[in-house]
Structures are given as C-alpha cells and as structure tokens.
Amino acid sequence: MAEGAGEEKKKFSIWDLPDVPVGQLPPHLELQRSRVSCNKDAPIHTESIQYSGAYASMGIDNSSRLDRFSNNFRVEVVRLNEDDMEFDMIGIDAAIANSFRRILIAELPTMAIEKVLIANNTSIIQDEVLAHRLGLVPIRVDPRLFDYLSENDQPNEKNTVVFKLHVQCKRGSPRITVKSDALKWLPNGSELVKETRNATSDSSSKPETYTYFGCSQETIPEFVKNPIIPKYPDIIIAKLGPGQEIELEAHAVKGIGKTHAKWSPVATAWYRMLPEVVLLEDIEDDLAEELKSKCPVNVFDIEDLGKGRRRATVARPRACTLCRECIRGDDWEKRVALRRVKDHFIFTIESTGALPPEVLFTEAVKILEDKCERVITELS
C-alpha cells in the first residue's frame, strides 16, 4: 500500500522495450499478414492485406514496388515430366496466381477437331455423339504454328488440320473397337469432293474439296519428322458391330478454352498455398507417438532425445493436406498450429499433351502480358 503517490515516476519509453521490433511488424501482426491460420472450424486471416496504407500507423509501408518484387520473387521447379509439372512461386499474391491459373485453363490456344464431315455412319453411335467425342480427343500438335480460322476465312493449310477415319466391321467378323489411332492425318487437305452446281464445266481441273490447301502440310519443317497424330492412341471413339461402317473427315482448328473446353490445353492446373505446421509446445513421449500416428500423410516424425525420451518434429510440412486430424480431439489445438503461407504457391500443371507444361506456363505469362499491353494501348 505504500506505492502510489510516493513512488518516484520512472521515465521510460515503450519503444525502449526490447521486444517491440521497430521498423517491422510485431510478430502477431506479421502472422496475420502473411499466414492463413487454419483452425478447427474455419480458416481465418484469409484475405490478403494489399492496401498500401494498411500499417501506416505503425510506420510500415505495405506498398510494393517493382524492384522489391523482382528481388523477392522466385520460381522453383520441383518436378518436371513430359506431361506434368510442379513448381513453387514465392513472392506473389493469390490474385496473380489465380490469373495464371485462369489463363492456363481458358485462354491458351490449342488445336481440336471442330467440323466433322460424315460420309457414312451406320454404327449405333449417333453422328453428333461421334462428332462430340472426336472433338474431345487431344491432338499432339503445336498450336503456335497455326492461325485462327474465322468465319470469313477459307480453310487452308495454315489454319486447319484434317484427319480421316474410315473403319468397317465386315460381316462375320467379331465386333471391333475404334480407337483414336484410327484417325489418319491427311497432310494434303480434305479428300471429300464438294458438289458443284455446274457439274459440266471444268471437269479437267482438280475437283473442289472442303479445304483449300496451297501446299502439303508435310513440307512444313516441324511436321517432317513428327506427323500430327492424337496424343493418346488408345482412346475409344466408337464400337462397331458386324456390317457397320464409319467414314468421316474431321477438321481441327485453333481455339481457346473459353469457347469450349475441348480447346483447353491442360487436363487441369491448380495451386495451393504452402502449408506450415508448427508445434506450439514440446510434444514428448506418448503424445508424440499419438501425433505421429494421427497424421495420414506422415507429416510428423519422432526424434530421440536420449534417455528414452522422444520428441515429435515436423518432417514433411509440404505434404500436409489440411485434413485437420492432428488438431482433432481435446487440447490438440493448443499444441499444433496449422497455417498456410500466403505468398508461396505450389502450382501443378497437367498438360493434355499438345505442349509441354513449362511451355504452357511461359505462354500463359505472355498472354497476361498481352492483355496488359492491350489495356495500356487503349488508355493512351
């Protein structure tokens, strides 16, 4: 009771306290800014704090400038196969990552069959169903070598790829399955002859077909060694019983996924934020064993401390699927914290085969650039 008025006032400034970092956010705010906390019921702090004056009262500049971005931004490729790729993008925000994902799915051009000219179809698969199935077959050709075909253009060797399918199941033979390797590439264009009104005149010249190829596509250097074929030869297109026949010609053109999903160059493309699993207190012995067995993807490991004591450690946080098994049950939320790093994205791209995934991503970046340029030119 003796304190109070009689006590000498100590002069101190709160900024002299050692654990308030100056020029940096205090740890709890930094956690809020850069991590999504995945609690048992729902994640919190999911929005990204992009307003430049968000921490102005603390004297911290939340704005981003190009030089700071280019210093901090990194791309690290984790896995790269012929058809799929997993890489990390560190230092960007969800808005840009989502833009790349959307462009990969919907705005990268590919070649896919669009027009099917059916000469004969006595199978039980209806014409339109057959045409629909043919459209979905992925074709192994680089779409950058072709132009778009608009309504006023004539189909020529620069904007169309022609395939032929002619299969027949003879009477007496067993049923056959028509697979996508039955599609034969016609480098010289369409072979179906158009009916002309005046059939008497110019019977000496070449009959008019549905495409107007100036030269054979085989002469284009890229196709000399790699003929254009469907990427997967074992896709079932139709099944024929005895006596049934399919004879058709399919024209493939360039398009983007926005118009129809058959022109999407990726099977899918997705991203997730890097998981961060933090043990808030030391977990030892029995609790450690329990924790290790709880996790279905083996994120945790036991390390020996000697003298028979064991401690749990986080070995593979990247594998965490956020199933929240480790925080189920009483008290576990106090011991384990599940978080996600807001600016570290693990991107996975699975290509359907027209272009390799790393080319797909660089093309997506180019397309985003083109969009921005278009906006800038319109504004100026």
Add this chain to the structure above:
Amino acid sequence: MEHGFFTDNSAATFSLTDEDHTIANAVRFTLNQDPRVTFCGYSIPHPSEARVNIRVQTTGGAVFDASQYAFFGNDVLEEVELGGLDDEDEDLPAAGLDEEEFLFDQEEKF
C-alpha cells in the same frame, strides 16, 4: 473506355470489354499496393456480358509516368533465375515493341 474523367482527375472508372476476373483482379491487387491510390475495386455488371468496371480513386496529382512501364519493352528482367531443374530456357519475351506502346503524341479519335 474511361468514365467520369474530365470533371475530377483524381478518380475514374475504366470499363474494359472482353475482359473478366483474370485481368481485373490482378490489376485491382496491383493498384491497391500503390501508395497513391486511395480506393480501387472492380465489378462485373452482368456475368453474361464480358465487361468489367475498374474504379480507381487516387490522392490526386498522380501523373501518368510512362517510365514505369519500361519493363515491358526495354529493361526486360533477364536475370530472373529459375531455381531447380535447369533444362528450361526462360527467355522472357521482349514484346518486340520499338515504339512505346503508350502513344503520347497520337490521340485516338473515337
């Protein structure tokens, strides 16, 4: 196309056709990071129509500084190293633009 630009040059609404969330969200995020911007948001008036409205309000006096966009043409960041597997040739597209794409001296007459 810009609306509401002439009366108050610190704020404007930009209406872009043939665009959607892909570019609008990215632009909104980047603009919000700029310290001269007080407000930035976008909206899509109707989902069936490919049009997006981006609203920007600034602190005023922000001059359109063309030099910031140098990275599109000239100072391409060639030194971005891709870590990990090194069988990729990441040649950043130089966009091939000799003249500046922000055509100051040419007015587009609508």
